[in-house]
Amino acid sequence: xxxxxxxxxxxxxxxxxxxxxxxxxxxxxxxxxxxxxxxxxxxxxxxxxxxxxxxxxxxxxxxxxxxxxxxxxxxxxxxxxxxxxxxxxxxxxxxxxxxxxxxxxxxxxxxxxxxxxxxxxxxxxxxxxxxxxxxxxxxxxxxxxxxxxxxxxxxxxxxxxxxxxxxxxxxxxxxxxxxxxxxxxxxxxxxxxxxxxxxxxxxxxxxxxxxxxxxxxxxxxxxxxxxxxxxxxxxxxxxxxxxxxxxxxxxxxxxxxxxxxxxxxxxxxxxxxxxxxxxxxxxxxxxxxxxxxxxxxxxxxxxxxxxxxxxxxxxxxxxxxxxxxxx
Numbered sequence: 001x002x003x004x005x006x007x008x009x010x011x012x013x014x015x016x017x018x019x020x021x022x023x024x025x026x027x028x029x030x031x032x033x034x035x036x037x038x039x040x041x042x043x044x045x046x047x048x049x050x051x052x053x054x055x056x057x058x059x060x061x062x063x064x065x066x067x068x069x070x071x072x073x074x075x076x077x078x079x080x081x082x083x084x085x086x087x088x089x090x091x092x093x094x095x096x097x098x099x100x101x102x103x104x105x106x107x108x109x110x111x112x113x114x115x116x117x118x119x120x121x122x123x124x125x126x127x128x129x130x131x132x133x134x135x136x137x138x139x140x141x142x143x144x145x146x147x148x149x150x151x152x153x154x155x156x157x158x159x160x161x162x163x164x165x166x167x168x169x170x171x172x173x174x175x176x177x178x179x180x181x182x183x184x185x186x187x188x189x190x191x192x193x194x195x196x197x198x199x200x201x202x203x204x205x206x207x208x209x210x211x212x213x214x215x216x217x218x219x220x221x222x223x224x225x226x227x228x229x230x231x232x233x234x235x236x237x238x239x240x241x242x243x244x245x246x247x248x249x250x251x252x253x254x255x256x257x258x259x260x261x262x263x264x265x266x267x268x269x270x271x272x273x274x275x276x277x278x279x280x281x282x283x284x285x286x287x288x289x290x291x292x293x294x295x296x297x298x299x300x301x302x303x304x305x306x307x308x309x310x311x312x313x314x315x316x317x318x319x320x321x322x323x324x325x326x327x
Contacts, residue, residue, distance in 0.1 A: 032062060036069055037067065037093050038077025038094060049066045055284055100164055116261055120297055121254060121303050122296045124253070124293060125254070129206050130221040154183060158185065162189070166253060172317065225243075227252075272300060
């Protein structure tokens with residue numbers, strides 16, 4: 001009888017736990033959800049965060065709010081997100097930057113793999129190298145840029161949303177791969193960097209197509225090459241690096257969603273399913289296409305492997321370039 005009673009109690013407890021776990025997702029969300037964007041407004045992350053938030057608000061009937069917390073290459077906002085309650089009402093919309101930071105900042109107050117739970121990849125697109133047409137009217141191709149940089153070491157500059165960001169390390173990779181010297185100018189977000197580029201203070205722009213597409217269409221940025229294996233269907237006139245004789249320069253900009261460690265697994269799963277549903281909506285597809293981005297949607301476990309591989313890759317670039325910061 002004791003054994004039967006114990007089995008009954010254990011069975012009842014397990015069933016209760018399953019019902020309790022399922023109820024989390026059924027009830028969620030019941031109040032506004034914060035999506036922390038660890039970069040200032042106006043950067044590439046906003047291109048995807050804000051339309052996604054609007055669509056998720058529509059789907060769930062509860063508001064999803066994008067909160068911009070910029071600084072230190074996205075690490076300030078990520079650190080704040082890591083300290084949030086793991087109740088399913090705070091998520092981090094991060095980027096490739098957050099797989100670079102561990103190799104650049106030796107004193108991070110958070111661990112992207114231990115303090116967060118991968119949800120899914122949101123968008124992925126190629127990097128583009130462009131120049132300021134008014135400052136460098138003679139530079140029409142990648143070869144022109146490399147030749148000019150070699151003839152004028154240290155004269156050209158390029159901006160990034162902060163030291164240790166993907167734009168910074170991609171610039172370092174570009175310099176290493178082609179034996180050139182350009183000065184890196186860090187900003188507190190790509191928005192301010194873009195303003196200086198358009199104003200003529202920056203010579204070279206190295207960024208994802210999401211933040212650069214509008215400037216290319218308007219003629220205020222001259223694209224020289226895509227750092228991708230193939231040309232973009234949206235911008236077929238922009239040749240790749242490899243086509244122009246510059247291999248080993250393939251880099252993608254990507255944005256993704258993480259939950260806070262300890263967030264109930266059923267809520268993480270429901271968030272994943274809501275995002276996948278949102279990525280299929282025509283308005284979201286149109287936004288992603290305009291930014292020359294492919295939609296994400298990979299399952300959490302697959303995204304975790306992808307992010308880890310990116311960490312290993314950028315650690316090698318950081319070591320080769322000597323990029324290291326104190327924070």
